[in-house]
Amino acid sequence: MGPRGRLILIEGLDRTGKSTQAELLACELGSNSVLLKFPDRTTPVGQLIDDYLKNRHNPLPDQAIHLLFSANRWEAARRIESALFAGKHVILDRYVYSGAAYSCAKNVPGMDMKWCLDPERGLIKPDFTIFFMNNGHESEQRAGFGDERYETVQFQDRVKHTFLELFETWENASYRENNMRFLNVANKSITEVALEVKQIAEKCI
Numbered sequence: 001m002g003p004r005g006r007l008i009l010i011e012g013l014d015r016t017g018k019s020t021q022a023e024l025l026a027c028e029l030g031s032n033s034v035l036l037k038f039p040d041r042t043t044p045v046g047q048l049i050d051d052y053l054k055n056r057h058n059p060l061p062d063q064a065i066h067l068l069f070s071a072n073r074w075e076a077a078r079r080i081e082s083a084l085f086a087g088k089h090v091i092l093d094r095y096v097y098s099g100a101a102y103s104c105a106k107n108v109p110g111m112d113m114k115w116c117l118d119p120e121r122g123l124i125k126p127d128f129t130i131f132f133m134n135n136g137h138e139s140e141q142r143a144g145f146g147d148e149r150y151e152t153v154q155f156q157d158r159v160k161h162t163f164l165e166l167f168e169t170w171e172n173a174s175y176r177e178n179n180m181r182f183l184n185v186a187n188k189s190i191t192e193v194a195l196e197v198k199q200i201a202e203k204c205i
């Protein structure tokens, strides 16, 4: 059996170019890689999530949508593990950190960070996480911002804060130092970001 592949996560705020870059990285790595995007809107669970995000009047309780996002990752868990053990690199476009950060940022009583992270326990941990940030409110200028449920400037500010708190409290200093990179994508072209992502990924592979 050859070496296990690496699990590389691209995380970050809305409209920072995660999907664009995850696809470019998967292309770069070629047939030796698999790309998975969360939420995966193609599964039955993913279709419920898609409706919730697109329809602001969807009355699903916050707890229920949170668990659906998590279930959507569990649906893919075996696929991820078998790809890794077949020696393929797996690129993830969002994962458990998005799951906890968005739900927690809603400030719903009882849905604290621990509650939000509990359903994610047991999912395989990324070998490397690249977190996309920008300066303040650039995301709202990007195509499509505002189309979906969580895309307001105020909520995105809270999400950013919650992501940082999550990394600070739930990841140890060693993981933050050795297995994470915060990438400021502000005012950088798609090609510039792609080059940085490629360099980071090459080191971790």
Ligand code: T5A
Pocket (backbone or CB within 6 Å): 013, 014, 015, 016, 017, 018, 019, 020, 021, 038, 039, 053, 069, 070, 094, 095, 098, 099, 100, 102, 103, 142, 143, 148, 150, 151, 185, 188, 189, 190, 191, 193
């Ligand atoms: N969510 C998600 C949860 O609440 N819980 C969870 O567990 C998970 C997994 C949908 C929502 O669900 C929440 C988070 C979200 O609010 P999604 O399906 O990932 O999540 O969201 P998407 O609709 O895919 O959009 P994103 O906000 O994630 O956008 P991306 O992927 O960051 O950005 P991308 O690549 O689609 O680019 C957006 C636009 O910007 C342009 C692109 O061409 C595109 O038009 N662009 C650039 N323009 C200029 N310069 C650059 N460097 C650019 N890079 C991209």
Ligand code: NA
Pocket (backbone or CB within 6 Å): 018, 019, 093
């Ligand atoms: Na995306």
